[in-house]
Amino acid sequence: MAVAAPALRADGVTKRYGDRRALAGVSFEAGRGELVAIIGPNGAGKTTLLQILAGSLRATDGAVSADGAVGWVPQQAAIYGKLSVAENLRLFARLERVGDVEAAVDRMLDQTGLRERAGDETGRLSGGNRQRVNVAVGLLAEPPVVLLDEPSASLDPRQREVLWEFVGGLAGRGTTVVYTTHNVAEAERFADRVLVLADGELLFTGSPGELQQAAEGEDFEAAFVAFLRERGH
């Protein structure tokens, strides 16, 4: 599916670990302000694809291009437990070479609602708050593209709602958001487009409604399972 002005583009991305193939020529594009969910069973290659898009893992073959910096929010909070919320944000803002470090830290404290916890060590925060800091670090440099790996995995339902509201706000402001999730209901609710990945192959790209129609399930989750079964996964 071609996008008019892609903010992110993957072209034939392949990753092999020895004889094992993790990704097999995955190609897709994501437009500005688009919310793209990557779904698939365990071991499908979702995290590997996101790591390659983020630049933290090198592809065996293929190419990735982005319109500007790419923000990266790994599945497990990649922050330092012994540092406070503000110190983590300040450290990564400096490493990202953000122009006005303190302004960026203030902005992220406001956006994530963590201002009152700014001085707390992140190791003492709840899983949800740690994840908020994790997301905030990925957004410090105000990247036009943000990649989130299972962002809601460790959150309770209320925290998930807050997160998706926040992510929706990002997309509303023109940021391209690509995320992986196991929760297909989230993909249905919060994605403009879904990519279905299984055994390293991209099996489907389209809107959640198109996927449901393609597999003719009672609901989106049933359609997704039927879709995978029809293709031998």
Next chain:
Amino acid sequence: MRWLLLKDLQILRRSPLLVSLLVLYPIVLAVLIGLALSAGPAKPRVAFVNLVPKDATTFELGGEKLDAASYADKLFESIDPIRVKTRAEAVDLVRSGDALGALILPRDATERLQNTINLSGGPPPRVEVLYNAEDPVKRRYVEATIESRLSEANTLLSAKLTTIAAKYIGIVVSGGTFSLLGQTIDVLGLRRSQAVIDGVAAGLPADSPQRAALAQVSRFARLASDNLDVSKPILASIGSPVRVKQTIVAGKRTPLDAYAVAVAVTISLMFVTLLLAAGMLALEREEHAFGRLVRGLVTRGQLLVEKVGLAASCACAVTLLMLAGLGLFVGLDWSRAPLWLAALALGSLGFAAMGVAIGGLAREVRAASLLALMLSLPIAFLSLVPSGSVSAALYRVIEVVSALFPFKPALQALNAALNDADPGLAVPLVHLAVLTVAFTLIARLALRRFD
């Protein structure tokens, strides 16, 4: 990179237990070693039974009265005596472990000694020594201490006998008096005998047949006095017939306590640097921050350099503090402080590079700390194996293995910096620089396991 360094220092500041251990460990080690060096080994407790009657502790040698107790005092300089009255009490003390050994001076010890000195016949005096062999190391120590002190006492007696024998020879040669069985005996002596004979011969007619006979006796007297004079140094040499000339052919003479300081500081340097470097690198992965960092924020090489620099700087500061602490107990030459710094700096860099290699391979903080300990202890022990204690082939293998790790060159560098010991400072410093590069490269390869 400086922000990463600052971050690591903040993390260390917020880990008071870890920092306390890293700082306190070398200080405690320094104090313990210092106390051990300044206090010396504790005296072993030995039961002592003196069965010699109080009025018979003296013996006579060459007209001089000597007290056997003064020879026992020599022994007590090396042992802590538990004085008991009977042999049975001594045996009980040794059996119970309260004493490591027992020394029993029999009732007839001085009497037998007197007979031996007087050449009156009979067996020589004999002391009895009992050991508790439950602890072979302590038993060997007590055995060696008692044997060496008894040997000293024998040597002192032998020297006394030699002096008296020389005095008698002097009387035979030059004449004089001595006491025997309460009587003073005047001895003419060979020299005065010769003078008397020469005087008598001079008064005889030149053709007197007795003159030739007296000339013969006079020649004998001169010959005898001249040769007996020579016997004095011969007697003196009997006391210690073999002398030792010591020559060092390899290595300089380093006092044992100064070498112990070098070993203690090197071991502390190794532990602090290895644990810090390995732990801090593994922490980047454990906190899942590695992936975020290396996607353009810092390179893998910069990350390694930062960890090596952090661990080396901290360890250098801590071990310098340790050296200052040890300086309170052992005389250190502070004018050599710049050389200490060079040795500590290169040593800590070598250990830090090895530490990041361990951290890269282990990937988890606990596993990295465990691996650091498991690797460093055997390497340190191997590096301390002295030549000659194992076969030549095995020692070659040990030398090669030791050369592959920073402990031995770090110890050599520190020993050279502290004590001007062989092989000097330059060779181990170059060795450490090479190991630093090699281990950093291994760490760089190991970082692939972080992905």
